[in-house]
Amino acid sequence: MSNTRMIELIGVQKSFGTLQVLKDISLTVDKGAVVALIGPSGSGKSTLLRSINLLTVPNSGYIRVGDHAMDFSSTQTLPRDRDLAAFRARTGMVFQGFNLFPHMTVEQNVMEGPVTVLGTPKAEARELALALLAKVGLADKAGMRPDSLSGGQKQRVAIARALAMKPDVMLFDEATSALDPELVGEVLAVIRSLAAEGMTMLLVTHEMAFARDVADRVVFMRDGCVVEEGDARQVIEQPSHPATQAFLSHFHNGLA
Amino acid sequence: MQYQWDFGFLLQYKALIGVGVLYTIGFTIATAVSGLVVGCLVALLRLSHLRAATWVVTAFIEVFRCTPVLVQLVWCYYALPMLTGLELTPATAAFLTLTLYGASFYGEIIRGGIISVDLGQWDAGRALGMRRSQLMRRVVLPQALRRMVPPLVNQTVLQLKNTSLLSVLAVPDLLYQGQLITSASYRPLETYTMIAVIYFAILFPLTRLAHRLEARPGH
Numbered sequence: 001m002s003n004t005r006m007i008e009l010i011g012v013q014k015s016f017g018t019l020q021v022l023k024d025i026s027l028t029v030d031k032g033a034v035v036a037l038i039g040p041s042g043s044g045k046s047t048l049l050r051s052i053n054l055l056t057v058p059n060s061g062y063i064r065v066g067d068h069a070m071d072f073s074s075t076q077t078l079p080r081d082r083d084l085a086a087f088r089a090r091t092g093m094v095f096q097g098f099n100l101f102p103h104m105t106v107e108q109n110v111m112e113g114p115v116t117v118l119g120t121p122k123a124e125a126r127e128l129a130l131a132l133l134a135k136v137g138l139a140d141k142a143g144m145r146p147d148s149l150s151g152g153q154k155q156r157v158a159i160a161r162a163l164a165m166k167p168d169v170m171l172f173d174e175a176t177s178a179l180d181p182e183l184v185g186e187v188l189a190v191i192r193s194l195a196a197e198g199m200t201m202l203l204v205t206h207e208m209a210f211a212r213d214v215a216d217r218v219v220f221m222r223d224g225c226v227v228e229e230g231d232a233r234q235v236i237e238q239p240s241h242p243a244t245q246a247f248l249s250h251f252h253n254g255l256a
Numbered sequence: 257m258q259y260q261w262d263f264g265f266l267l268q269y270k271a272l273i274g275v276g277v278l279y280t281i282g283f284t285i286a287t288a289v290s291g292l293v294v295g296c297l298v299a300l301l302r303l304s305h306l307r308a309a310t311w312v313v314t315a316f317i318e319v320f321r322c323t324p325v326l327v328q329l330v331w332c333y334y335a336l337p338m339l340t341g342l343e344l345t346p347a348t349a350a351f352l353t354l355t356l357y358g359a360s361f362y363g364e365i366i367r368g369g370i371i372s373v374d375l376g377q378w379d380a381g382r383a384l385g386m387r388r389s390q391l392m393r394r395v396v397l398p399q400a401l402r403r404m405v406p407p408l409v410n411q412t413v414l415q416l417k418n419t420s421l422l423s424v425l426a427v428p429d430l431l432y433q434g435q436l437i438t439s440a441s442y443r444p445l446e447t448y449t450m451i452a453v454i455y456f457a458i459l460f461p462l463t464r465l466a467h468r469l470e471a472r473p474g475h
């Protein structure tokens with residue numbers, strides 16, 4: 001177990017009923033690295049991402065994030081609620097649909113993790129929330145309700161909410177797919193700045209130009225398997241596997 | 257024949273009527289509270305992944321939803337003691353029945369409210385590292401409650417109406433007191449009219465409240 005590896009998956013498998021969605025996936029993400037996960041719809045990208053913070057509990061395999069590891073290869077029993085919660089607290093996750101808490105203000109959304117999960121005093125959590133909102137460019141929206149924000153603003157609040165837990169890694173599941181095209185840029189800019197700060201990130205995306213420019217590595221998945229993996233520019237511009245080539249050919253007009 | 261209305265005589269029974277009102281409201285509040293507590297348990301058990309618990313609780317709900325309260329009351333008071341040897345006072349039998357009857361409906365309302373909360377909210381709370389209880393308390397219940405309150409108030413209106421059935425066990429609720437007054441005064445028309453008016457005066461504000469809560473936009 002190397003300290004330079006922040007995420008380590010070995011032989012992760014997941015089935016829903018008889019449908020095998022993840023077939024023996026092994027993957028590592030170095031500390032501070034940005035890895036883009038690409039692949040056709042239904043290939044298991046979301047399931048893989050959700051397995052990394054145990055929102056989906058795999059059937060077998062080994063998962064480590066930072067200092068927290070879980071081994072599913074021997075145990076049949078589900079991990080306990082407390083252990084799952086402690087594990088998840090170390091990873092931040094951003095969803096396609098934002099999933100902000102509608103009954104709380106923007107600021108309360110960002111404070112929620114620290115206050116409820118970490119027991120941070122309210123005043124301290126508020127200070128942190130305001131700093132993070134400023135960082136994503138939304139300091140003036142602190143007192144608003146999420147439903148009064150645009151999609152791009154909602155997603156930036158969701159990023160601030162995840163960052164408030166000071167996670168070891170950030171997971172993004174198609175963070176810009178639900179946005180109007182003109183709002184995609186503001187969210188990608190925030191992700192880009194996190195990359196520049198050295199945050200370890202794994203992101204599922206259909207923004208190939210962004211993946212090529214911001215990610216260090218690209219992982220291409222199909223039918224629950226990692227088909228090709230390598231340097232971001234290399235995989236996107238000169239994919240070696242025919243399936244990767246076929247998949248990327250749909251995007252090439254967008255790759256300036 | 258022209259009937260001579262005369263409500264004046266009812267004044268002499270005002271203590272009796274007061275007791276009736278107290279019993280009716282008291283039983284409603286008591287069984288609404290106990291019904292809600294048991295209902296919460298019922299909802300949580302039905303939402304749990306414990307197969308046996310889900311099965312038992314579902315059977316319980318269906319039994320209470322698919323038989324009349326009056327039958328449940330009578331069964332609990334006359335039949336249950338024969339089965340268990342446990343003598344119940346009319347008030348205890350009434351409390352027990354209305355609690356369980358209320359719980360079977362409250363439980364379904366609570367469960368419905370909880371499952372109406374978007375799964376993305378559960379994901380978001382879990383992803384922050386919340387434990388089940390925190391997720392419920394901070395994320396799910398605050399959103400579910402808004403949707404649950406109007407049907408819960410409606411169910412409580414029904415619960416209050418159902419307390420009139422307690423009169424068959426000689427629990428001195430409003431209707432039972434009315435029956436006493438009638439047999440003493442031979443004036444059922446005024447007496448039962450007054451009883452109806454009192455029920456109406458209690459329930460009308462409640463149904464208005466439920467209506468107002470339902471009409472609130474955005475939830």
Ligand SMILES: Nc1ncnc2c1ncn2[C@@H]1O[C@H](COP(=O)(O)OP(=O)(O)O)[C@@H](O)[C@H]1O
Pocket residue numbers: 016019021039040041042043044045046047048
């Ligand atoms: N909770 C679930 N229950 C059943 N099937 C699921 C569930 N989640 C995902 N799947 C199935 O797993 C497959 C992969 O889904 P997903 O991981 O969402 O793919 P992707 O994100 O790459 O589009 C799909 O066929 C999907 O229908």
Ligand SMILES: [Mg+2]
Pocket residue numbers: 045046047174
């Ligand atoms: Mg997906």
